[in-house]
Amino acid sequence: MIRFRNFLPLVAAVLVGAATLEAPTPARAGYAVHVFDDGVLQGGITTFVSGNSLVFFGSTAHFSITNGGGLSNNPGGPSSNLDLSSNEQINTTFGATGGTHTIRIELSQTDWTAPTENPLTLSSSAGGSFAYLAGTNTSATESVSSTYQGFLDNTNNLFGQPVLGSTPIQNASASLTSVGTTPLVFSPGTSVNNLVPGGTPFSMTDVLTFTFTLDAGSGQATANVSASTTATAPEPNMLVATLAGGPVLALGFWSRRRRAV
Numbered sequence: 544m545i546r547f548r549n550f551l552p553l554v555a556a557v558l559v560g561a562a563t564l565e566a567p568t569p570a571r572a573g574y575a576v577h578v579f580d581d582g583v584l585q586g587g588i589t590t591f592v593s594g595n596s597l598v599f600f601g602s603t604a605h606f607s608i609t610n611g612g613g614l615s616n617n618p619g620g621p622s623s624n625l626d627l628s629s630n631e632q633i634n635t636t637f638g639a640t641g642g643t644h645t646i647r648i649e650l651s652q653t654d655w656t657a658p659t660e661n662p663l664t665l666s667s668s669a670g671g672s673f674a675y676l677a678g679t680n681t682s683a684t685e686s687v688s689s690t691y692q693g694f695l696d697n698t699n700n701l702f703g704q705p706v707l708g709s710t711p712i713q714n715a716s717a718s719l720t721s722v723g724t725t726p727l728v729f730s731p732g733t734s735v736n737n738l739v740p741g742g743t744p745f746s747m748t749d750v751l752t753f754t755f756t757l758d759a760g761s762g763q764a765t766a767n768v769s770a771s772t773t774a775t776a777p778e779p780n781m782l783v784a785t786l787a788g789g790p791v792l793a794l795g796f797w798s799r800r801r802r803a804v
Contacts, residue, residue, distance in 0.1 A: 572652055574592050574653075575651060575701060576611070579646065579647040581605070588601040595614065598611065603646065605635065605636055606633055610630065611629075611631045612629065613628065615627045625774040625775075628770065629650045629770050635761075635764045639759070642756075645754040650751075652747055653745075658776050662738045663774040663775065665711065666732075666734040668773075669729040669768055669769065671766060672725065673687050673726075673727050673766050674764070680760025683761040685755070685756070691750070691770045692712050692750045693748070693750075694750065695745055699744040703746045709735065711733060711734060715728055722762075748772075
């Protein structure tokens with residue numbers, strides 16, 4: 544006689560498969576970039592997103608962007624650093640007329656999750672270089688100033704930015720009077736603590752600005768910058784770890800005792 548219990552594994556597998564097919568697809572984290580030229584949001588930026596990687600490029604009224612990109616480790620582990628980084632190459636296109644213009648790049652991603660109820664320590668860092676190619680004016684001078692900020696917004700809004708100054712600020716400046724390259728050395732900011740209850744989703748946003756000043760007849764100026772915002776998760780509480788391991792130890796002890804009997 545064929546017993547029904549022999550079919551239980553098959554029935555269970557079918558039920559699990561059906562549940563998987565009917566389960567809704569998890570919501571995908573928002574991940575996007577905004578580019579502003581002299582404060583005006585630009586619409587001609589091409590963006591590609593693949594998982595936790597983002598690539599973007601395009602031209603604005605006074606700049607061109609090549610090799611723009613972002614990378615994150617969202618969602619990260621329970622005791623890992625949550626990191627959103629960006630890498631950009633910015634080229635000026637207004638050297639012939641000269642002037643002062645600013646480009647701002649905002650890279651943002653939602654649905655990060657705080658692993659514990661302890662504060663997350665938010666810090667940011669950046670570094671890069673500034674280069675100049677000669678134009679028609681051999682006595683032209685060129686300069687760039689740059690700022691970088693990392694934001695954590697516990698309302699989980701894309702491009703959410705709390706009150707200015709609540710997060711670390713990095714600054715750098717450089718100038719060139721001849722063809723060449725000089726480092727962009729960003730001054731360090733002060734890390735801050737952000738209280739986000741465990742399990743609460745939040746967004747992280749990088750904001751990078753460049754202000755170029757070029758004499759008329761200048762050639763092309765280029766800035767390359769790599770920047771990163773990191774939310775350092777605290778180490779797991781030892782008491783929690785002990786409580787979590789208790790049931791496992793008890794189960795092992797019960798199993799050994801049962802075999803002994």
